[in-house]
Amino acid sequence: MDLAPFPVAERDAVVIESAPVGRRYHRLRLDAPDLSARGRPGQFFHLLCRDGGGNGPYLRRPMSIWRCGAEEPLGFLFHVKGRGTAALAALRAGDRLSVVGPLGQGFSLHPSWRRILILARGVGLATLAPLTDAAARLGIAVDAVLSARDPADLMADEFAGASGALVTPVFDADGSSDPAAVEALLRARFEAARPDAVFTCGSNRLFLLLQRLSAEYAIPGQVALEQQMGCGLGMCFCCVRPIRAPDGGTVNLRVCAEGPVFDLQAALGW
Amino acid sequence: MDLAPFPVAERDAVVIESAPVGRRYHRLRLDAPDLSARGRPGQFFHLLCRDGGGNGPYLRRPMSIWRCGAEEPLGFLFHVKGRGTAALAALRAGDRLSVVGPLGQGFSLHPSWRRILILARGVGLATLAPLTDAAARLGIAVDAVLSARDPADLMADEFAGASGALVTPVFDADGSSDPAAVEALLRARFEAARPDAVFTCGSNRLFLLLQRLSAEYAIPGQVALEQQMGCGLGMCFCCVRPIRAPDGGTVNLRVCAEGPVFDLQAALGW
Amino acid sequence: MVDLTTRIGAVTLANPVMPASGTFGPELAQVFDLGLLGALVTKSVTPEPRSGNPLPRLCETEAGILNSIGIPGKGLDHFIAHAIPEWRRFRPPLVVSLSAGTNAAFAEAAARLADTPGIAAIEANISCPNLEEDGRAFAMFPESAAAAIAAMRARCALPIWAKLSPNTGDIAAVARAAEEAGADAIVVANTILGLAIDIEKATPKLGAGMGGFSGPAFKPIALRLTWQCAQAVRIPVIGVGGIATAEDAVEFMMAGATAVQVGTASFISPTALVQVIDGLRDFCTRRGFARSADLTGLALPGSGRLAAE
């Protein structure tokens, strides 16, 4: 049911593409032009995970917007992890998928910025991917460090699309993704051309590293957090995470409502 | 799981045909040669009603054997009535269907018989259909009166197959299915060539008529009853019906275990 | 045109469908017009601020969920200062769910709410732990339920709806005790205690151990409690537990409910409340009921109203 003009829709959308990506990931594209146009990078949809026959877990699953925009089908890219994502991966073109969204607070990009740095690992890149297009449209250069097990797991195309982002891959396979190596890499970037802001998602270790370095270099940052969700709308308070308050203490904030994007320095490791 | 040599199997069988029959009916044929060979006319299977995607009601649904035999796929013919049968009708060739069976006490045919009469209405003919083949194999002639709304609902081919049964259709549309008309028809048959036994299923009115006439003519008879089921195996006692006992009282017998086929005179109307 | 008007004592609702406490918030106004609802029901507010239970606070089960949220919130002062004004932006009557640990705290908080304009009724969440009774919920026993309601009644002229717990052994006795203590309506039921275990970790799935079970799987129990309460009291009964569709709501009304609440279903379908209202109207139209109120109690023993029609 879509009760326009409400900002959040509950809607059945038709799947126009459903395809595996690499060994463990899957992408879905939906025919929902207005929702795609309304979505912002860092926001998410709450998906009813039912395979073509209606089978799946009771609760919805939160999924970041991976592709959005007036000219793009609404896209999701996910790790096939458990029962919910398995049901999603079983959808075929032509099936219907019930979505609720767009939800949550996305990333912010200041038009005055010239260059941002993105540090992502694994499927965290799905969440950060739409930032590359948005930045490109604002003329902001994107420098991205993508960490993956090996080249087969990297999904650089899925990340950058046609945005022109500069992608530096680092891999477990050759040791280039070691924390020390990534720290050296980031320090070199920060010294060479200090980004106006940094962004991360998907790895606690990389989050802690980026938090420490960007504090040292006084670069503002944003992180997209994950948490198990019930309602996805801010009503049930099951998705809270402790976030540093200005007074130095912590407050429990709802990842679905105050997040999923939080200030990099205010967030805590998980 | 099929734990041969147990007489009742729980088994996933592959659907080899799934097709609508007329306006309100549907037939399924399954690849399960040993179960088909084991099934007897009047027995039933308990079907887990899940559409291709695993969606359907919690309990199984009982369904008479419509086609069986060493050379035949196991077949069911049913009225698409509610949630369970709708899920069954949504199956496609290649899908799997979990069956439990064969279950219950089927019809008995005495090799000494020369001629039987079958009176069926609606989907009751699915239950009686396999009798025609069995009788043919014993050299027993089958005289069948099939009652239906109109020719489109009759399913005479579904009933008699290649058995050579003599089918007399009667219709609501032209009044030939009126109780009085059917009574006259049956009396004429009984006078002309007294059957050795009569069989019915599917209509309370026709059951009562046949019970009365066959008592008058002292012809033995059998009726297949229906009742809502839980376990289908005789364990839960939810499927009982009152049946006349030899002492004149009634006893509650389980349709799944002591039935579904009962002596025509012992059964009560429903 | 079907008349959906519903009277719960002195409170008149445009229709008998409202959200269940703790599963609703002004956030839902992002999805549909909250003005469509029969009433608004807030999360339970507690006198003092609470931080809530450890994570995970929610897990799913077969056709349901377990939760141990723990009523986090900023306390009554903040609620009166900030939440009430926010709620007053919406048309429907505002029902404030109140939770407290002692009879005195219930009474004190009820008195303060009675002094606050804009509140149509208090829903007393007496399913919460009674600190003076070893933490056993007020609604476990007729005596403690009655004491809490009576304490509020003495200090507050607002209608009081007593929200009962399914964890008691005798719901009818608790409902009668609440009625006698002055409750204006019975809301039944809160979640029933449940448990789920993560067998890989060998620990409960919820951080708090046990949790409250809700959702479609809980419906047959909540419907039975509604039916038992409707036969035990003369005040209106509001049914809640597993309602996800208009058909579910009709079941509760036929079992004796004057109105219904929709909780967990809103997590799966944020428009569930609207769908229930629309579907209820459709059911009445199709079956020729001029007023949805005529459904109430139709299936109760001795009613036989439909059969007679």
Added chain:
Amino acid sequence: MVDLTTRIGAVTLANPVMPASGTFGPELAQVFDLGLLGALVTKSVTPEPRSGNPLPRLCETEAGILNSIGIPGKGLDHFIAHAIPEWRRFRPPLVVSLSAGTNAAFAEAAARLADTPGIAAIEANISCPNLEEDGRAFAMFPESAAAAIAAMRARCALPIWAKLSPNTGDIAAVARAAEEAGADAIVVANTILGLAIDIEKATPKLGAGMGGFSGPAFKPIALRLTWQCAQAVRIPVIGVGGIATAEDAVEFMMAGATAVQVGTASFISPTALVQVIDGLRDFCTRRGFARSADLTGLALPGSGRLAAE
């Protein structure tokens, strides 16, 4: 090789998996070798013949069923003369479920069963109506539960397993009372009262009105009751309610059950019992448990056994 041997007091089972009373019969021997089971549990037998409840006696709900079968049967004499010999064809220990309307009738019947060879234990179905207490189930209250068990204990040397009802407000107190009265094990839980309404007819779906709710939807409640009982008593607890898979059985064992019963699941999958036994063995193998008995209580507060490993 995983050791599945299970001890319930004096009774030793080859494995901890058995059927639940009323959902099992010798008919299941048509589907698999009943010799595989940990024990056989009969339908409840009553002293006198009973014809059972009006139809319909069963209806389905979301992931569960309601039943009001009403314990039809031919009475104890017929049971001893005909059913016991039939059961004795099978290897596993035979547990006879007994139901009666008064303490005296329970005691008398227990004495007769004690005189009958071939019975390993009596499961006292004290969830049935107590005719001397207005029809409220014995297992509703600690006192009446204890009185029924004590009456049997005095007349019968067989192990007595007390089968408790989820409809009480204080399962721990009832379990303790049964233990003190001499029960050798606790079986928890029987079905919980539920209701479903046919909204087209405006009547309950079951002929008897309310019925007992069971199946996967009931699992979180039964698991919680098992967990509460396991913490309340020292005698073994047998968990039952919604178990359909080996993973479910492991949850109950980690929650404190020494053994489990599978009921409604056998209606959907007649081989469920065998699947649970096989899956339990597989789980133990995969996770390196040499004995399935080591699972019992792993998730109880303060156990921390897995974490320590």
